[in-house]
Amino acid sequence: MTHGPDDSPRLPVRVARPTTFLERLPPPVSSLPRWKIGITPPDLSPWLAGNCGIPGVMHYEGRRPGPHIVCVSLIHGNEFAGATVLDRLLRRRVRPRAGRLSLVFANPEAMRQFDPCDPVRARCVDEDMNRVWFPAMLDSRQTSYELDRARILLPVILTADRLLDLHSMLWPGDPLVLSGLSPTSRAMARRVRGVDVCVADRGHRSGCRLIDHPRFSNGSAAACLLEAGQHWHEATVTRTMQAVVSLIGPCCGLPANDGVLPRREMMVTDVITARTGLFRFVMPFHSGHVVADAGTVVAHDGGDEIRTPYDRCMLVMPNLRPARGHTAVRFARVDTGTQPPAPDQ
Ligand SMILES: [Zn+2]
Numbered sequence: 001m002t003h004g005p006d007d008s009p010r011l012p013v014r015v016a017r018p019t020t021f022l023e024r025l026p027p028p029v030s031s032l033p034r035w036k037i038g039i040t041p042p043d044l045s046p047w048l049a050g051n052c053g054i055p056g057v058m059h060y061e062g063r064r065p066g067p068h069i070v071c072v073s074l075i076h077g078n079e080f081a082g083a084t085v086l087d088r089l090l091r092r093r094v095r096p097r098a099g100r101l102s103l104v105f106a107n108p109e110a111m112r113q114f115d116p117c118d119p120v121r122a123r124c125v126d127e128d129m130n131r132v133w134f135p136a137m138l139d140s141r142q143t144s145y146e147l148d149r150a151r152i153l154l155p156v157i158l159t160a161d162r163l164l165d166l167h168s169m170l171w172p173g174d175p176l177v178l179s180g181l182s183p184t185s186r187a188m189a190r191r192v193r194g195v196d197v198c199v200a201d202r203g204h205r206s207g208c209r210l211i212d213h214p215r216f217s218n219g220s221a222a223a224c225l226l227e228a229g230q231h232w233h234e235a236t237v238t239r240t241m242q243a244v245v246s247l248i249g250p251c252c253g254l255p256a257n258d259g260v261l262p263r264r265e266m267m268v269t270d271v272i273t274a275r276t277g278l279f280r281f282v283m284p285f286h287s288g289h290v291v292a293d294a295g296t297v298v299a300h301d302g303g304d305e306i307r308t309p310y311d312r313c314m315l316v317m318p319n320l321r322p323a324r325g326h327t328a329v330r331f332a333r334v335d336t337g338t339q340p341p342a343p344d345q
Helices: 081-091 108-112 119-123 135-139 145-157 183-190 234-252
Strands: 014-016 057-061 064-073 098-105 162-169 176-179 197-200 222-230 264-273 279-281 297-301 304-307 313-316 327-334
Touching: 057 145, 064 081, 064 234, 081 098, 081 162, 081 222, 081 234, 098 145, 098 234, 108 119, 135 145, 162 234, 176 183, 183 197, 183 222, 222 234, 264 313, 297 327
Parallel strands: 064 098, 064 162, 162 222, 176 197, 197 264
Antiparallel strands: 014 304, 057 098, 176 222, 264 327, 279 297, 297 304, 313 327
């Protein structure tokens, strides 16, 4: 037994169990659910060239000084609720009175590949654009469509004072806003409307998210990532609009909206990575599900049991079909103001 961030006892997360030969055989392949496609990709043709020399970036300056606020959509091409919201705001000719505002369509090329018959595939062209933001990776000679696109967008990112990265979820779950551990980003997350939960974490071992770029993790600039609900649902568009307006409303003179503010603050303590191709949850958990008791088995990963390390453990964005090496779920507890101790499990 080890100890948790508040020094309460912690049970182990991963426990090897003896397996029989039959249990080591791959489980039968289950088909993916039929996803409901309630929205269609927006027509971004007026904005794709951009208006500031950077394709896909619409940039506006207010008359008075103020922060540079950046809203980013389409880091994942099949998550176009955010792009729908930015398109609607642009068509309404929303402009900042103070400061600067950049509305970004990060990877329209990936969205162009969206096919309602196979909606999951348009996530990227070459690689996950939310894992390419390590400065060393951006400075390297490595190339991919997403990495090159990230380099093109970098002048906007490096001047952002507050950045909101707009995403949605494949699997059902409570909407949430994610931040890194910096106090400025966590303070920003508490003011984002439309979601009930804010979650702080250290990011992913497999690569650097946009919100974890040193601009936001080390300095005074702040960044959060919105997971506004399931992809392709109109309710997700509504929540995204509430979140974006709560951020840009004051500088653009938009009326306040009645979206809820986060009531629960959670801290991720464990990131569970699938070590095998046989990672399976014991039931189809929703993101935000709270498991009452420590030691509850929530998944099997090959021969290992994955158990909750403490009472009242929240499952954050369980990926019900994780590939080997990918994040399968994060465990979070109510934030007690202490730093999370555990690296990836
Ligand atoms: Zn995403």
